[in-house]
Amino acid sequence: MNKQVIVKEKKKFKLSDTIILFIALIVIVIFFTLMNRAFFSYANISTMLKNMVITGILALGLTPLMIARGLDISFGSSVSFTGVLMAVLYNKGWSLSLCLVVGVAAAVIIGFINGLLIENFDLIPIILTLGTMSILSALALVLSKAFSVSMLTDQLYYFATKSFLKIPISVFVLIFFIILFWFILTFTKTGRVIYIIGANPKVALLSGVKVKKVRILLYTFLGFIAGIASIIMVALTGVGNPLAGAKMALPVLSAVVLGGISLAGGAGSVWGTIIGVLIVSVIFNGVSVMNVESYFIQMVQGLALILIVSMYEVRNKRASRR
Amino acid sequence: MKRTKVIFSLGIVALIVLAFVLLPSCKTKSTTETTAAETTVAETTSAETTSAETTGVDLTSIPKEKLYETFREMAKAGKYEGEPAKGHTLAFANIIKAFPFCTSVENSIIEHWKLAGGLDSDLTILDNAADPQIAIQNKDIIFNKKPEVFLQFQFDAKINDQIAKEAKEKGVFIIAIDVPVGDFPFMGVNNYGTAVLTGQWAIEQIEKMGGIDKVDLILYQNVPQVGETVFLRIKGSVDEMVKKYGDIVDPEKTGSKGVWAVADSSSTEKAKKDFQDILAKYPQAKSIVLFCLNDQSAAGYQAAADISGRWDPDNTLICSQGLDELGMQLIRDNIVDGDSSYFPEKYGEYLIPGSLAYMYGGEKAVPKEMYVENVIITKDNIDQYYPQK
Numbered sequence: 001m002n003k004q005v006i007v008k009e010k011k012k013f014k015l016s017d018t019i020i021l022f023i024a025l026i027v028i029v030i031f032f033t034l035m036n037r038a039f040f041s042y043a044n045i046s047t048m049l050k051n052m053v054i055t056g057i058l059a060l061g062l063t064p065l066m067i068a069r070g071l072d073i074s075f076g077s078s079v080s081f082t083g084v085l086m087a088v089l090y091n092k093g094w095s096l097s098l099c100l101v102v103g104v105a106a107a108v109i110i111g112f113i114n115g116l117l118i119e120n121f122d123l124i125p126i127i128l129t130l131g132t133m134s135i136l137s138a139l140a141l142v143l144s145k146a147f148s149v150s151m152l153t154d155q156l157y158y159f160a161t162k163s164f165l166k167i168p169i170s171v172f173v174l175i176f177f178i179i180l181f182w183f184i185l186t187f188t189k190t191g192r193v194i195y196i197i198g199a200n201p202k203v204a205l206l207s208g209v210k211v212k213k214v215r216i217l218l219y220t221f222l223g224f225i226a227g228i229a230s231i232i233m234v235a236l237t238g239v240g241n242p243l244a245g246a247k248m249a250l251p252v253l254s255a256v257v258l259g260g261i262s263l264a265g266g267a268g269s270v271w272g273t274i275i276g277v278l279i280v281s282v283i284f285n286g287v288s289v290m291n292v293e294s295y296f297i298q299m300v301q302g303l304a305l306i307l308i309v310s311m312y313e314v315r316n317k318r319a320s321r322r
Numbered sequence: 323m324k325r326t327k328v329i330f331s332l333g334i335v336a337l338i339v340l341a342f343v344l345l346p347s348c349k350t351k352s353t354t355e356t357t358a359a360e361t362t363v364a365e366t367t368s369a370e371t372t373s374a375e376t377t378g379v380d381l382t383s384i385p386k387e388k389l390y391e392t393f394r395e396m397a398k399a400g401k402y403e404g405e406p407a408k409g410h411t412l413a414f415a416n417i418i419k420a421f422p423f424c425t426s427v428e429n430s431i432i433e434h435w436k437l438a439g440g441l442d443s444d445l446t447i448l449d450n451a452a453d454p455q456i457a458i459q460n461k462d463i464i465f466n467k468k469p470e471v472f473l474q475f476q477f478d479a480k481i482n483d484q485i486a487k488e489a490k491e492k493g494v495f496i497i498a499i500d501v502p503v504g505d506f507p508f509m510g511v512n513n514y515g516t517a518v519l520t521g522q523w524a525i526e527q528i529e530k531m532g533g534i535d536k537v538d539l540i541l542y543q544n545v546p547q548v549g550e551t552v553f554l555r556i557k558g559s560v561d562e563m564v565k566k567y568g569d570i571v572d573p574e575k576t577g578s579k580g581v582w583a584v585a586d587s588s589s590t591e592k593a594k595k596d597f598q599d600i601l602a603k604y605p606q607a608k609s610i611v612l613f614c615l616n617d618q619s620a621a622g623y624q625a626a627a628d629i630s631g632r633w634d635p636d637n638t639l640i641c642s643q644g645l646d647e648l649g650m651q652l653i654r655d656n657i658v659d660g661d662s663s664y665f666p667e668k669y670g671e672y673l674i675p676g677s678l679a680y681m682y683g684g685e686k687a688v689p690k691e692m693y694v695e696n697v698i699i700t701k702d703n704i705d706q707y708y709p710q711k
Contacts, residue, residue, distance in 0.1 A: 238484030
């Protein structure tokens with residue numbers, strides 16, 4: 001009887017990874033607010049939210065793929081390439097909407113090809129997408145003749161700089177994708193299938209799940225997300241820059257890993273990813289607002305990554321011992 | 323579980339303690355904690371009133387068009403009368419802090435801001451880290467702080483166009499450094515002009531070597547990251563060379579001795595790697611002329627040539643841009659032959675007077691262009707400009 005009570009009490013106090021991560025986020029926010037009151041101002045929070053949109057939606061796109069034991073590191077180059085493609089077409093006189101549609105379609109095709117090659121030829125995702133990354137970067141440079149291409153339009157400028165209900169418009173895109181991914185992963189059969197594949201692909205296959213098709217779909221969907229990220233990038237910068245996505249992989253992957261998604265797949269959540277993105281963004285913004293040099297921003301981000309991932313490992317080992 | 327919680331808690335505490343210990347010490351020299359933007363913004367009108375009271379110099383009696391020159395004289399003398407920067411706010415986004423050139427620019431701004439009586443807390447300094455996305459984020463952070471003047475140092479003029487548009491809407495005044503920001507005032511090097519100067523100097527050296535027939539290969543560095551404006555630092559030289567020697571040195575013509583060298587200029591290591599590949603494409607070339615974007619690229623080329631067993635200083639002419647401390651060493655070591663100096667250590671002498679002119683006289687008080695004078699620094703004249711310590 002007593003033992004049962006103790007077990008119940010223990011269960012009661014067990015904190016999920018997401019809650020712990022959220023507490024870590026709150027601690028970091030409090031820390032930066034104490035260090036500089038400007039950090040917690042509306043204007044700064046609004047800026048921070050706006051600047052986490054691209055990292056956020058890419059991390060969301062990567063979440064189901066990594067849960068299903070897939071991996072794609074070429075999304076940054078896809079953003080660069082499609083951004084340049086849209087800008088080049090726009091300068092050739094194409095209509096804005098057609099440019100955007102073609103850009104997103106190109107990114108979708110890239111994602112589909114990634115998925116098709118990885119799944120049909122059993123290639124290691126990191127190697128294949130490393131190759132794709134290299135090809136796309138080169139294509140972006142060739143297409144742009146190695147210079148950024150102007151795409152300063154009133155519509156995109158409005159999208160990048162204006163707010164609705166005091167919230168930057170681009171943030172609504174992120175909110176939309178958060179709800180979409182949360183809904184898919186939590187309430188749909190597809191979501192359950194993704195977790196089953198991640199937990200054990202062989203068992204999933206034997207259970208009649210079309211593992212390859214689902215994964216190809218997830219790579220394709222990440223391509224779509226990269227296309228949307230590319231539009232936002234072009235809107236924010238006013239150019240299609242061949243190097244715009246060159247440094248995206250690290251913050252996005254850091255955010256996803258921080259959010260509790262393991263490379264081994266099968267675990268993770270949309271909320272964990274979003275908190276991971278928030279931590280990466282809060283650290284960048286908080287340290288920047290404090291006038292600290294960018295090297296130290298990377299250092300603090302790295303420290304947070306090591307610390308939180310170590311915590312996951314310790315917890316997992318403890319859990320597996322039980 | 324308990325142990326995990328303890329480890330996690332200790333980790334968070336360690337992170338915070340480490341941040342507390344590290345962050346204050348790693349702030350840029352002049353900057354301490356930044357106060358809320360709203361409290362530091364000084365209206366131009368109130369600033370003008372303050373100026374008369376605090377500076378001891380009656381700035382209101384100086385015509386607007388003379389304000390810049392007045393502050394320039396103070397800057398050159400190293401003494402700003404009456405602390406004109408006190409109570410004003412300034413922000414600076416550096417292009418890539420890791421470069422000695424950019425560090426010199428930053429130090430010069432800090433030095434003159436302090437000389438002018440500016441407070442650490444009124445100066446915001448960020449690093450664009452040669453990354454468009456970071457530059458955009460920094461722009462937003464700076465716009466939130468609403469400084470009176472924003473000194474923008476960023477590679478891509480086209481991205482700057484969007485920044486300029488937003489700055490105008492938000493009422494932030496920008497002074498562009500080296501790369502234009504819309505139609506805001508520009509301070510820095512005349513990018514095409516310095517390349518023309520370098521091209522003319524290179525032609526003199528080529529003639530001394532026995533003429534263009536003695537040259538096997540001409541490498542014109544061209545790298546996407548720098549954007550079209552900075553690329554003018556090579557374009558001017560190309561144009562001068564083509565004007566003098568014709569198609570034989572034109573990188574756009576097939577069969578020419580002149581070729582585009584797509585080599586990363588962001589670090590010596592990256593430049594070395596790219597130049598190794600480029601040199602491998604021209605195994606027969608012995609007498610080589612290189613026009614490069616910066617001293618990191620020059621050092622990278624030398625390392626690449628050395629590793630390939632092809633470093634021959636007597637048959638190599640390296641013409642570099644934006645002399646920095648690395649470049650000075652390369653000149654003294656007989657690696658770089660000529661380096662166009664932009665005198666980054668003097669940028670503050672233009673930027674702070676330009677900023678002050680705006681603070682006291684508004685937009686019309688700031689000249690549209692504030693060019694630095696370029697000089698080709700060689701082994702023969704380096705001690706005249708930069709005496710060896």
